[in-house]
Amino acid sequence: MRARTIFRVVAALSWAALSAVAIAGDAPARPSTKTANENEIERGRYLVAISGCHDCHTPGFLATGGKAPQKEWLTGGVMGWRGPWGTTYPANLRLYFQEINEAQWVQLAREIRRRPPMPYYSLNSMSEADVRSIYKFINSLGAAGKPAPAFVTPGKVPPQPYVQFPDKLK
Numbered sequence: 001m002r003a004r005t006i007f008r009v010v011a012a013l014s015w016a017a018l019s020a021v022a023i024a025g026d027a028p029a030r031p032s033t034k035t036a037n038e039n040e041i042e043r044g045r046y047l048v049a050i051s052g053c054h055d056c057h058t059p060g061f062l063a064t065g066g067k068a069p070q071k072e073w074l075t076g077g078v079m080g081w082r083g084p085w086g087t088t089y090p091a092n093l094r095l096y097f098q099e100i101n102e103a104q105w106v107q108l109a110r111e112i113r114r115r116p117p118m119p120y121y122s123l124n125s126m127s128e129a130d131v132r133s134i135y136k137f138i139n140s141l142g143a144a145g146k147p148a149p150a151f152v153t154p155g156k157v158p159p160q161p162y163v164q165f166p167d168k169l170k
């Protein structure tokens with residue numbers, strides 16, 4: 001390639017690069033368009049997914065390998081968990097979170113104790129920032145579904161379906 005041709009090619013490329021920069025400069029800055037609140041909601045979505053809340057609080061989640069549509073997320077379990085504690089039903093968190101405010105949830109998450117198999121101790125050890133993100137996410141989903149069935153006392157046989165734990169747990 002002759003020197004003059006090389007110069008032309010380089011000049012053309014530089015012009016193209018400069019135009020690209022100019023175009024990019026005109027475009028709205030994408031990464032900063034999400035508000036702080038939206039970022040927290042996204043973090044809550046992630047935390048709920050990795051900390052297993054769906055496993056019990058989203059109907060059918062465990063049995064289908066997580067194939068529940070978002071509209072059914074966290075609407076509570078209709079399957080009972082029966083053991084020496086009685087039969088418990090995972091609460092409808094879509095309704096629950098409409099009834100409490102964020103400050104109440106922060107306090108609750110720190111102190112909550114519930115019957116098995118609710119892993120309340122996981123909530124107790126979460127950072128306040130994570131607990132707040134979970135609140136914002138679940139609350140953003142809005143109310144849906146019906147309240148979970150009522151607790152059944154030990155010794156009483158609940159209706160199907162339920163999971164039976166052994167009487168002697170250890």
Ligand code: HEC
Nearest residue numbers: 051052053055056088089090091114115116117118119151
């Ligand atoms: C292994 C099943 C299981 C998992 C996993 C689970 N829960 Fe639960 N959860 C339950 C059951 C069962 C109850 C009802 C316990 C009772 O009746 O005492 C419950 C109750 C609750 C309650 C109390 C509702 C009320 O009415 O007082 C909250 C809040 C809650 N769960 C939030 C969560 C969150 C948030 C996660 C994820 C970090 C989660 N749970 C994970 C089974 C589960």
